[in-house]
Structures are given as structure tokens and as C-alpha cells.
Amino acid sequence: MKSxxxxxxxxxxxxxxxxILFSILVQAFRGDIxxxxxxxxxxxxxxxxxxxxIALSIILWSGFLKVAVDSGLVKILQRLxxxxxxxxxxxxxxxxxxxxALNVVANFLGLGNAATPAGIKVMEELSKENxxxxxxxxxxxxxxxxxxxxQLIPTTxxxxxxxxxxxxxxxxxxxxxxxxxxxxxxxIIFCKVISRVLRRWQK
Amino acid sequence: xAKMISDIxxxxxxxxxxxxxxxxSTDSFKSxxxxxxxxxxxxxxxxxxxxxxxxxxxxxxxxxxxDMLGTFLGPILNKLxxxxxxxxxxxxxxxxxxxxxxxxxxxxxxxxxxxxIGIYSSIICASTETLFYVITTYLAQTKVRRxxxxxxxxxxxxxxxxxxxxxxxxxxxx
Numbered sequence: 095m096k097s098x099x100x101x102x103x104x105x106x107x108x109x110x111x112x113x114i115l116f117s118i119l120v121q122a123f124r125g126d127i128x129x130x131x132x133x134x135x136x137x138x139x140x141x142x143x144x145x146x147x148i149a150l151s152i153i154l155w156s157g158f159l160k161v162a163v164d165s166g167l168v169k170i171l172q173r174l175x176x177x178x179x180x181x182x183x184x185x186x187x188x189x190x191x192x193x194x195a196l197n198v199v200a201n202f203l204g205l206g207n208a209a210t211p212a213g214i215k216v217m218e219e220l221s222k223e224n225x226x227x228x229x230x231x232x233x234x235x236x237x238x239x240x241x242x243x244x245q246l247i248p249t250t251x252x253x254x255x256x257x258x259x260x261x262x263x264x265x266x267x268x269x270x271x272x273x274x275x276x277x278x279x280x281x282i283i284f285c286k287v288i289s290r291v292l293r294r295w296q297k
Numbered sequence: 298x299a300k301m302i303s304d305i306x307x308x309x310x311x312x313x314x315x316x317x318x319x320x321x322s323t324d325s326f327k328s329x330x331x332x333x334x335x336x337x338x339x340x341x342x343x344x345x346x347x348x349x350x351x352x353x354x355x356x357x358x359x360x361x362x363x364d365m366l367g368t369f370l371g372p373i374l375n376k377l378x379x380x381x382x383x384x385x386x387x388x389x390x391x392x393x394x395x396x397x398x399x400x401x402x403x404x405x406x407x408x409x410x411x412x413x414i415g416i417y418s419s420i421i422c423a424s425t426e427t428l429f430y431v432i433t434t435y436l437a438q439t440k441v442r443r444x445x446x447x448x449x450x451x452x453x454x455x456x457x458x459x460x461x462x463x464x465x466x467x468x469x470x471x
Contacts, residue, residue, distance in 0.1 A: 160332025
């Protein structure tokens, strides 16, 4: 039984291992092993570069978000989003709900850099009420909510389309919103159904 | 135009937050510094996970393993109605934002942003997330070791997005 549990726990780790080992194997099969070491030695540098960009924007936005939290602005946001959040999440942790409201609003406005620190704070708060070593259904649903990337105006995409000479860069705006909403809808349904089935199954 | 909208949103968000704090006469400087401290702590804690992920992704993309897997999956996706030319994008998007944008630019350059493939790529690229990156950073902050049904659901949702977008594009652009 224990070994079965352990196997289940390793999706992410298994995935990571698979990516590395499979890539090395494929490259070795092609014969040019030196490429692997080249990538290995250059990867930390690009990892640091990527991390620095992420970290600095997290730090900047954490500052502004904390101002919004301390001034009580998020309380208003949270009250506005309460019906929606209450419908989806079981948690009654006010702090988690406040950061959630910030995360949702930031995502919607296209401030992805601001949404990340708020989302991480949510996970921290949710983790406080979850003593187990597996993700609670609230945590899972919240991450799914964030992977759906609901955004009012996909600015980066419009810019890029414009740059490549599109005659109508904004034509994709509505389809993008529609498709992500469909994704979100199914994400919520899947999460709710699976968590309910699992709970019943455990009883 | 779009750049202007995003600039306006960001600037007005910050101005709004600061002015609200001024009205409520809270110490915005102190709050900001507190937030920065929190941000530094968060960043340091996610670093090991992000580092590990990037290492794997670099190997996966730069050795060309992505493309190899793509040629296997191509015919299957084609049958489902998903354009096989967008496979590189579909495969890189869950792992890396910057890599997927490079692939998208390549698609735009080859097929044009207003072609069926160009429109499809725009839609799926903007309505899916770099989900392994999100999962890694968000879970780094918790004690969670078992993610249960999180990854299967995330992948299923991505897949639905790919299919719905394909139906939408093929139905409206002939």
C-alpha cells in the first residue's frame, strides 16, 4: 500500500527525470554527446537569467501588493469577488481569500507579474490549514485557475501580431477569452467532480 | 496601441493603489518595504525548483527532443483536427514562456499571423499557460509532496483548449 502511495506522489518528479534522461538518451543516440555537456554548462547561466527576471518582478510587485493589502483595498476587491470565490473554494481563511482576489484581478488585467506573488501567498496561506503532505482540493483548483490564463486583453499577443504585419491584430481577442473560459469551465468541473468522487471513495 | 493599453493599465493600477493608501492614511512606504522583504523570501524559496525545471527544459528543447516527440505525435493530432504545424508550440508552451514565443514568431514568419495556422497559434499560445512552471513555483511554497490529480487535470484542460480552438478556427475561417 505504501509503495503505491509513493508512486502516485511522483508525477512532477517523474516528469522531471523523464525530461532529462530521455533528452540525454535521444542525443546520445544521435552520437553527439558534446552537445549534452554544452547544454549542461550553459543551462545554469540561462536559469539565473530567467530567475533574475522573475525574482525582480516578484519583488517589485510584492511591494505594491502589500501596499494594497495594508490599505484595505483588497478587502473591497475580496468583497466584490466573494460570491464567486465562495462558490469555488472551501477555505474560510480571510487572508487566503484576499490574496486570491488580488491574484484573480491581476490575472484579469494582464498583470501576470503581479499575479504570481499574490498566487504564491495564497498557496502559503492554504498550506497553513493543510497539515497533510498532499495538495488540498482548494490548492489544486487554485493552481488550475491560474493555468487557464483568463485575461481581458492579451496585450503581448496583440503586440506580437502587429509586429509581424497582421492586418487585424485584435481579431483573436474574443476567441482567446472564449477558449480560456471554456478551459476554465472544464477545469472547475473536473476538479469538483474528482475531489467529490475521491472523498466518497475514501469513506 | 496594445502596448499603450498595457502601459496605461499598469500605471493606473499603481497610481490607484498608492492614492487609495494615501486616502486611508496608511504608511505606504513601510508596507512597500515589508512587501519587498516578502518578495525576496518568496524568490529565494522558489529558486531551487525553478533552477531544476529550467535545467530539464533546456535539455529537452535544445537537444531537439521536443521536435522528435513532435514527429511521433503529429499524425495523431492531425486526426483530431489540430494543425500539425503548431506542434512545436504545443510542446514548448507548458514548459517555457520564452521558448514558446520564439516558436510562435517562427510560425508567424513562415505562415503569416493572419493565416489559419497563424490565428490558431495566437489563440492557443495566449489561452494556455506555462503550466509546469506555474505548478513548480506555486508548490515550492508549500509542504506538498503529492499533487494528486493536479497535473492530469491541467493537461486535460490544455487539451480541451487545443480542440476547442481548432473547431473555432476551422469553423469561422474557410
